[in-house]
Amino acid sequence: MITLHHLNNSRSQRVLWLLEELGLPYKVAYYKRNTLTMLAPPELLAIHPLGKSPVITDGELTVAESGAIVEYLVARYGNGRLIPAADTPERLRYTYWLHYAEGSAMLPLLLKLIFGRVATAPMPFFIKPIARGIVARVNQEFIDPQLKLHFGYIESELGKTGWFAGTEFTAADVQMSFPLEAAAARGGSAGAGPNITAFLQRIHARPAYQAALKQGGAYELLT
Numbered sequence: 001m002i003t004l005h006h007l008n009n010s011r012s013q014r015v016l017w018l019l020e021e022l023g024l025p026y027k028v029a030y031y032k033r034n035t036l037t038m039l040a041p042p043e044l045l046a047i048h049p050l051g052k053s054p055v056i057t058d059g060e061l062t063v064a065e066s067g068a069i070v071e072y073l074v075a076r077y078g079n080g081r082l083i084p085a086a087d088t089p090e091r092l093r094y095t096y097w098l099h100y101a102e103g104s105a106m107l108p109l110l111l112k113l114i115f116g117r118v119a120t121a122p123m124p125f126f127i128k129p130i131a132r133g134i135v136a137r138v139n140q141e142f143i144d145p146q147l148k149l150h151f152g153y154i155e156s157e158l159g160k161t162g163w164f165a166g167t168e169f170t171a172a173d174v175q176m177s178f179p180l181e182a183a184a185a186r187g188g189s190a191g192a193g194p195n196i197t198a199f200l201q202r203i204h205a206r207p208a209y210q211a212a213l214k215q216g217g218a219y220e221l222l223t
């Protein structure tokens with residue numbers, strides 16, 4: 001039996017969704033973020049040395065890293081579902097987006113989040129203007145242009161077929177959902193284009209997505 005070690009409001013939600021899309025039997029072990037630090041509780045360290053979510057256990061196996069989990073579930077239990085045929089251009093796009101989600105799209109989003117916290121962190125009053133100046137400069141010179149570049153690219157790629165890897169919904173769409181939801185939830189122009197908005201509406205309407213939301217509890221990235 002597969003167990004998903006699920007952290008609230010996290011990338012783990014997309015694994016839950018994939019399990020529902022594949023119609024697999026699974027159990028969920030729930031973990032709650034520390035409300036101050038937003039870090040995972042130490043109990044997750046007993047499952048994997050990094051103590052992060054998602055991570056699944058399946059019999060003797062432990063699989064971490066959401067892209068690896070998606071690949072594992074689709075290869076082992078998919079029976080050809082949610083993945084384009086081998087040796088097709090769609091399959092290459094599938095592999096590309098599966099890696100791009102964590103390897104490229106998440107970096108500027110994470111930087112935006114971290115620098116946003118720096119700007120509002122408690123600090124001595126005489127440091128504040130300096131810290132805010134640095135944050136503004138990093139935002140202006142690196143983070144915002146990178147967000148524009150990446151999300152402009154995603155917006156244009158989604159304009160081709162509405163999905164990331166060909167004309168059919170695949171697990172690459174599941175993997176790409178998290179950066180798009182994170183961008184939409186954090187506001188700003190990243191993630192606000194019509195193709196990205198339509199993509200999010202389409203995935204949110206899927207019965208498996210709705211079922212996963214019921215299993216995972218409140219998912220604030222949706223607000």
Ligand SMILES: N[C@@H](CCC(=O)N[C@@H](CS)C(=O)NCC(=O)O)C(=O)O
Pocket residue numbers: 007009010011012038039040041051052053054064065066067102
């Ligand atoms: N690239 C990893 C990222 C894993 C990750 O950072 N997960 C976050 C939740 S979205 C986490 O566990 N954060 C809590 C912590 O770092 O303590 C993946 O895609 O699985």
